[in-house]
Amino acid sequence: MKRLSIVASAFVALALAAPARAQGPGSGGDPVKGKVVYERYCLSCHGELGNGAGEFAEWITTKPRDYRQGTFKWRSTPSGSLPTDADLDKTIRDGIYGTFMPTWYAIGEHNRRDVIAYIKTFSARWKTDKPQPSIVIPAEPPYSDASVKRGRAVYEKSNCAQCHGQDALGDGPSAHELKDDWGNPIVPYDLTQGHIKCGDTGSDIYRVFITGLNGTPMPSFTDSISPEEAWDLVHYIQSLSALYPKNYGPAAAK
Amino acid sequence: MRKVLSTALSAALLSVLSAVGSAYEVITVTNGGTVQGVVKLVGQAPTVPPIKTTKNQDYCGNSIDNPLYVVGKDGGLKNVEVFLKGIEKGKANPTATITLLNTHCMFDPRVxxxxxxxxxKIASDDPILHNTHPQNNDTNATIYNIALPFKGFSVTKPLPATPELIRVKCDAHEWMRAWIWEFDHPYYATTDADGHFEIKDVPPGTYTVVAWHEVMGQKDASATVAAGKPVTVDFSFTPKK
Amino acid sequence: MTRTAKLVTTACGVLTTIALLAPPRAGAFPAFARKYGLRCTACHESWPKLNDFGRAFRDNGYQLLMGKDDTIFETPGYWPVSVRITPQYTYTQVTNQPTDQGTKNLGSGGVGQVGMDLLMGGVLFQNVSFLVVPTGFAPDGAVFLESAWVRFDNLFGTSWANLKLGRHEVDLPVSAHRPWNLTGTPYLIYSFHANGSASNYDMGENQWGVEYMGHDRGSLNRVAVSVFNVQNSPGTENFWSTPGLYGHATHEWTFGSGAVSALKLGVFGSYTTWPTTSFTSGGTPIPGTGGNLYPSEKIGGEAQVWFGPPATPLHLIVVFAHGEDDKALIPNATQNGTFNGGFAELGWTITLKNLVFFRYDLCKNSQQGDPTLPQDLNDQNAITFGWRHTFQFSNRSEYALVAEYSTWQTMGMGANGLNTRTNQYLVGIDFAY
Incomplete structure (x- = not known):
């Protein structure tokens, strides 16, 4: 028993003493090892060529990401930019609610880092372009009825209803005939569902309308909505369903 | 080792690429020539039904004239981009900010x-939400996607770092379309209502002149520019029936 | 019964067991792959053993928890059924068997009696999962419910409260239903008892009962406790007649870089009972009339280390346990019987389609209940190694070629107190659809 515990602590020491080449979540992976990770977990939907046309893709409606353009919806970076490694890690780690993209939390950071390095080989954009700096999300003010009311005014002023509808059900006048960059039909999100695909915390929601969703009709409102207005709008959206976790600011963000 | 090698390789590749192609060199151009001409549409412009608006009709109206073929005096064709292809040296690029206006549920200018x-500068004159969503025409890559939520809103953004043909859409009003040609040089012009174009201060030499129309594609011509003199290059497009 | 007679009976029993009972298998479930569009490699390190993602999926009640688990999101044609069959050729040789012609080595070979597992499982509704596994279907016609349970997942909105009701596999360090080998050598420590013990409790056998299970995100910390009626017990008056308790807790560390990608340590233990008396009819015990329950206990630990890239790991598993059977369970015993044992298993997933594995099992009596018997009587050890080559896998099905060798030695239980050794050579195909 004692010998075993010595062996075990040796393993722990070995693992901890390993050179700290990691530069944060998702960074510094090995694309060669990442290819195996991709084949193990990702290929059946995203396809051997990284074109989002794996063997399961035709059976599902939110289509798997095509990696060849280097266009990604969920980012902390400004509209049009590549995502950061940490952004990709978050998407892989937490999954995309309501789609067949599961949470890959359990496969661990090591696997995710390697597969991110491999995913980047599908688009030449990763060689010529760099992600712009992440947006700064200020601390969340308290959730309050007054803030929700102001948020509704921002919703109206910003004409969110054009796509998302007067009652945020995703049924605005421009809701139909929308297409994403790959020509697939896409609908504005029904914000009353209580789940946002890329995360439900306040800062997750904040990020969506400030950065926009690349490859989709959802534009960036960074130039037309101030940070204060943005938090009010977050609170308005959170008021639409009891399922949203409230007062879950960037400090507490997972 | 592999990483070092691939870095070295791509560096080498890059330098080769830049040596072969696109590096544009700024020189002082005195007494340059001018490339000018008219782009004409041969025969009758095809009848294009007006755009039927499907949303915000209270503001946009029920239909809008379709600006695919805008033909002026003597068959002159508007919205054709004419440029000197692959010109390697010449005057400095302009620095003024260009404008793309969302007005009456259309982009202005179209090309x-x-x-x-x-x-x-991306601006809106309309009291409805537009979004200006430029994409690389070849790869479909989104350059950015900006919301213009209310009248009088404007924002100024940089153009992409590398030259490309940019296709602009408004997802909220799927009929809206604009084209921005981005070059690494200043030798281009867009035809006016009568199909005229004029490209000034061209260093003497022989150039390939390209005329591009969003539906009818592009045509090439060769032009030899002499110092201080205009050279006329006319183009004619025949629409497909 | 004389000692010789008993030895002969035991030896014949061992032979019969090996010949007829390949370990129950239930380990690969392509119906899940079809439902979620994932390849088998998403959940299996090398099938049928689960990887981290597969364990988290199972611990979540066969759910990905992304709003797509409820069966109403499936096409109406979806039917959560999988089939697993393992046609194989096995040659078995058992040494030192008593025959009328003297002590002989007995061998037999042939195409195995191919049975089939029907695996039906998934979710009935969100957070209500189920598993039903009828197994058998061999030419002897026997079909029985190997598993049949319903599980209420994430009670009170927390992953630390899951309740399983029905016949289930207790939360073993390494599932007895997911061995890499197809030969008849099970993880010996799971069923081992002190020499002569009447208790037939096998940790690897599924039990009728209730399991509480809790885990954190990604199942890095897990705890499970099962309360059950010991399977195969002759029983007492009540259905709930021979109670058993099993518990298991683990913690796993994952590392972002370095030679060790994950390390898992755990403890487990069981306390089970077995009747020592019963009414008889013509000398034969009448089922359900047992009494005078006496306990068997096992307590142990596990260590699992994953070396190398986590997608193609070299996986080392060490499981060890100390056990004790009450002297009342052992004929002629004057003291409790105790033993130590365990196994070390090494599996290397060289590529997603190739696995080589090696296992060493060892169980040793440390105190014979009957002190007059040799200390090592009925000690057992086994070596199993093999290669699995998966020809093909998709998000629908998979099949693999398997080549294995295993040798299992039992001390002093052959003719004239000789040791016996069972050698098995196996070539087979493992199909799951």
Whole structure:
């Protein structure tokens, strides 16, 4: 028993003493090892060529990401930019609610880092372009009825209803005939569902309308909505369903 | 080792690429020539039904004239981008900010040229939400996607760092379309209502002149520019029936 | 019964067991792959053993928890059924068997009696999962419910409260239903008892009962406790007649870089009972009339280390346990019987389609209940190694070629107190659809 515990602590020491080449979540992976990770977990939907046309893709409606353009919806970076490694890690780690993209939390950071390095080989954009700096999300003010009311005014002023509808059900006048960059039909999100695909915390929601969703009709409102207005709008959206976790600011963000 | 090698390789590749192609060199151009001409549409412009608006009809109206073929005096064709292909040296790029206006549920101008390093002012005159969503025409890659939620809103953004043909859409009003040609040089012009274009201060030499129309594609011509003199290059497009 | 007679009976029993009972298998479930569009490699390190993602999926009640688990999101044609069959050729040789012609080595070979597992499982509704596994279907016609349970997942909105009701596999360090080998050598420590013990409790056998299970995100910390009626017990008056308790807790560390990608340590233990008396009819015990329950206990630990890239790991598993059977369970015993044992298993997933594995099992009596018997009587050890080559896998099905060798030695239980050794050579195909 004692010998075993010595062996075990040796393993722990070995693992901890390993050179700290990691530069944060998702960074510094090995694309060669990442290819195996991709084949193990990702290929059946995203396809051997990284074109989002794996063997399961035709059976599902939110289509798997095509990696060849280097266009990604969920980012902390400004509209049009590549995502950061940490952004990709978050998407892989937490999954995309309501789609067949599961949470890959359990496969661990090591696997995710390697597969991110491999995913980047599908688009030449990763060689010529760099992600712009992440947006700064200020601390969340308290959730309050007054803030929700102001948020509704921002919703109206910003004409969110054009796509998302007067009652945020995703049924605005421009809701139909929308297409994403790959020509697939896409609908504005029904914000009353209580789940946002890329995360439900306040800062997750904040990020969506400030950065926009690349490859989709959802534009960036960074130039037309101030940070204060943005938090009010977050609170308005959170008021639409009891399922949203409230007062879950960037400090507490997972 | 592999990483070092691939870095070295791509560095080598890059330098080769830049040596072969696109590096544009700024020189002082005195007494340059001018490339000018008219782009004409041969025969009758095809009948294009007006755009039927499907949303915000209270503001946009029920239909809008379709600006695919805008033909003026003597068959002159508007919105054709004419440029000197692959010109390697010449005057400095303009630095003024170009404008793309969302007005009456359309983009204005429909076609324009620009040079790398310029900025673009995206503005809206309409009291409805537009979004301006430029994409690389070849790869479909989104350059950015900006919301213009209310009347009088404007924002100035840089153009992409590398020259490309940019296709602009408004997802909220799927009929809206604009084209921005971005070059690494300043030698381009967009035809006016009568199909005229004029490209000034061209260093003497022989150039390939290209005329591009969003539906009818592009045509090439060769032009030899002499110092201080205009050279006329006319183009004619025949629409497919 | 004389000692010789008993030895002969035991030896014949061992032979019969090996010949007829390949370990129950239930380990690969392509119906899940079809439902979620994932390849088998998403959940299996090398099938049928689960990887981290597969364990988290199972611990979540066969759910990905992304709003797509409820069966109403499936096409109406979806039917959560999988089939697993393992046609194989096995040659078995058992040494030192008593025959009328003297002590002989007995061998037999042939195409195995191919049975089939029907695996039906998934979710009935969100957070209500189930598993039903009828197994058998061999030419002897026997079909029985190997598993049949319903599980209420994430009670009170927390992953630390899951309740399983029905016949289930207790939360073993390494599932007895997911061995890499197809030969008849099970993880010996799971069923081992002190020499002569009447208790037939096998940790690897599924039990009728209730399991509480809790885990954190990604199942890095897990705890499970099962309360059950010991399977195969002759029983007492009540259905709930021979109670058993099993518990298991683990913690796993994952590392972002370095030679060790994950390390898992755990403890487990069981306390089970077995009747020592019963009414008889013509000398034969009448089922359900047992009494005078006496306990068997096992307590142990596990260590699992994953070396190398986590997608193609070299996986080392060490499981060890100390056990004790009450002297009342052992004929002629004057003291409790105790033993130590365990196994070390090494599996290397060289590529997603190739696995080589090696296992060493060892169980040793440390105190014979009957002190007059040799200390090592009925000690057992086994070596199993093999290669699995998966020809093909998709998000629908998979099949693999398997080549294995295993040798299992039992001390002093052959003719004239000789040791016996069972050698098995196996070539087979493992199909799951």
């Amino acid at each position: 324009q040229g620009s040079s790398t390093g310029q900025q673009i």
